[in-house]
Amino acid sequence: MEWQIPEGLKFTRRHEWIREEGDNTVRVGVTDYAQDKLGSIVFVELPEIGRKLRAGQSMAVIESVKAVADTYSPVDGTVVEVNEALPDQPELLNQDPYGEGWMVRLQTAEGCEKVELLDPGAYAGWIRQQEEEGEQ
Amino acid sequence: MTARKTPFYTWHLDLKGKMVDFAGWVLPVQYDGIVEEVRRVRESAGIFDVSHMGEILVEGKGAAGFLQKMLTNDVAGLKEGQIKYSPVCYPDGGTVDDILVYCFHGEKYLLVVNAVNTEKDFAWLGKHCPDDVTLRDLSKETAQIALQGPNSLEIMLALAEKRVASLRYYHFLPEVAVAGIRCLVSRTGYTGEDGFEIYCSWQEAKEVWGELWSAGRENGLGLVPAGLGARDILRLEAGMPLYGHELSEKISPLYAGLGRYVSFDKSIDFIGREALLKQKEEGLRFKLCGLVMAERGIAREGYTVRSGGADIGWVSSGSWSPTLDAAVALAFLSPGYAAAGTRVEVVIRGREYGAEVVKLPFYRREKQWNGRYRKG
Numbered sequence: 001m002e003w004q005i006p007e008g009l010k011f012t013r014r015h016e017w018i019r020e021e022g023d024n025t026v027r028v029g030v031t032d033y034a035q036d037k038l039g040s041i042v043f044v045e046l047p048e049i050g051r052k053l054r055a056g057q058s059m060a061v062i063e064s065v066k067a068v069a070d071t072y073s074p075v076d077g078t079v080v081e082v083n084e085a086l087p088d089q090p091e092l093l094n095q096d097p098y099g100e101g102w103m104v105r106l107q108t109a110e111g112c113e114k115v116e117l118l119d120p121g122a123y124a125g126w127i128r129q130q131e132e133e134g135e136q
Numbered sequence: 137m138t139a140r141k142t143p144f145y146t147w148h149l150d151l152k153g154k155m156v157d158f159a160g161w162v163l164p165v166q167y168d169g170i171v172e173e174v175r176r177v178r179e180s181a182g183i184f185d186v187s188h189m190g191e192i193l194v195e196g197k198g199a200a201g202f203l204q205k206m207l208t209n210d211v212a213g214l215k216e217g218q219i220k221y222s223p224v225c226y227p228d229g230g231t232v233d234d235i236l237v238y239c240f241h242g243e244k245y246l247l248v249v250n251a252v253n254t255e256k257d258f259a260w261l262g263k264h265c266p267d268d269v270t271l272r273d274l275s276k277e278t279a280q281i282a283l284q285g286p287n288s289l290e291i292m293l294a295l296a297e298k299r300v301a302s303l304r305y306y307h308f309l310p311e312v313a314v315a316g317i318r319c320l321v322s323r324t325g326y327t328g329e330d331g332f333e334i335y336c337s338w339q340e341a342k343e344v345w346g347e348l349w350s351a352g353r354e355n356g357l358g359l360v361p362a363g364l365g366a367r368d369i370l371r372l373e374a375g376m377p378l379y380g381h382e383l384s385e386k387i388s389p390l391y392a393g394l395g396r397y398v399s400f401d402k403s404i405d406f407i408g409r410e411a412l413l414k415q416k417e418e419g420l421r422f423k424l425c426g427l428v429m430a431e432r433g434i435a436r437e438g439y440t441v442r443s444g445g446a447d448i449g450w451v452s453s454g455s456w457s458p459t460l461d462a463a464v465a466l467a468f469l470s471p472g473y474a475a476a477g478t479r480v481e482v483v484i485r486g487r488e489y490g491a492e493v494v495k496l497p498f499y500r501r502e503k504q505w506n507g508r509y510r511k512g
Binding site for chain 2: 039040042043045061063065066068087
């Protein structure tokens with residue numbers, strides 16, 4: 001597999017990753033596969049702090065040279081932090097999607113609503129399937 | 137229908153090109169990255185597979201007169217080895233295609249046409265073709281390579297006959313050896329840079345590409361492969377129209393700002409003349425303009441342009457411009473808003489983003505340079 005899929009994260013079918021941070025917050029970004037498919041990213045529009053998001057609701061917009069993509073919140077939650085570096089350095093999303101290219105931190109509640117989350121193995125299978133469909 | 141492969145298909149795969157279907161062909165949209173490819177073409181050189189382009193040979197006693205009737209530009213004065221750009225129009229002024237006309241002599245011309253229009257053009261020309269003119273579609277046997285960027289000449293000189301150096305812009309040599317293979321070479325391109333377009337037979341094409349590639353990777357010439365994505369941005373920065381965006385069956389060359397390629401004065405009445413003259417006399421409802429975004433957003437094709445809440449036009453092409461370090465777009469605007477410096481808004485995902493009308497092209501290369509544009 002040519003795309004990084006780190007252990008310890010969960011993934012959505014729309015190519016976001018989510019990491020539980022232990023204090024009832026989660027960190028969210030887009031996967032290596034997503035940034036690779038988008039190509040050079042030039043703008044990122046992040047949500048305002050304090051905004052309440054439903055699982056599956058549009059969270060941020062990523063513009064690459066080629067395309068524009070919505071990203072969606074994987075969980076019900078409130079935006080408590082956004083990656084302030086991204087508006088000025090959108091290329092961080094290409095360079096380090098799981099690290100410095102993170103997008104949003106959300107406060108969640110116990111047992112909150114989530115979209116279907118995949119573990120690394122299942123996500124690898126999902127992108128393989130997407131690639132095969134793309135080739136047909 | 138299965139998309140066709142050019143002679144360079146395996147090269148693209150070896151170079152990790154991301155392949156897409158374009159106008160019935162499998163071509164690379166990018167290799168390592170569009171932004172980097174654009175930069176490298178502006179700074180050093182890029183090699184593009186443009187074998188999808190169509191080539192139609194027009195021969196016979198009536199060839200010159202036939203073309204005068206079919207093309208909006210005046211090709212009567214074309215000399216051997218000269219090239220002209222011209223739109224082709226329908227009687228209602230809509231655009232059939234925009235093409236290059238290569239003049240071998242007064243009875244032999246080569247038309248280089250958009251891939252997406254090749255079959256349509258051949259049928260349209262055939263429908264009007266007189267008995268003393270023959271048409272041949274050479275597209276399937278002709279490969280084409282575009283070598284573009286300030287180092288193009290130096291790369292060419294490493295393997296082509298030295299006389300390519302004396303080619304002026306929009307001129308060609310019908311037979312010149314490149315890596316020992318007979319090619320047609322023109323000083324043309326779709327990037328706004330100096331460069332060459334090289335035509336050769338399908339069978340020998342891979343060898344020409346291979347030799348160009350080797351030469352361009354030596355002596356710091358910095359040749360990179362460049363895909364359709366970079367090609368589109370380069371032409372956009374250079375303010376060049378793309379059929380299907382700035383020109384179409386609905387959009388006449390006058391709307392696209394190509395009035396200088398429409399010769400109302402030539403001796404033979406061309407197809408579309410009456411309709412275009414009427415458009416000109418009645419005044420154009422839209423004018424093609426350049427936009428530079430003032431806010432963080434990319435104006436993409438089809439987006440609405442507004443001023444003071446009223447719709448005043450639409451975006452025909454838009455992208456991030458690595459060269460300008462800004463988002464730019466071509467847009468058709470009501471004439472009242474077409475002056476440089478006018479502030480307008482582009483509707484992006486339901487919100488208005490500020491933009492400014494600028495003079496085209498967005499990018500123009502420095503005319504004088506000696507050998508390399510940038511040392512090192």
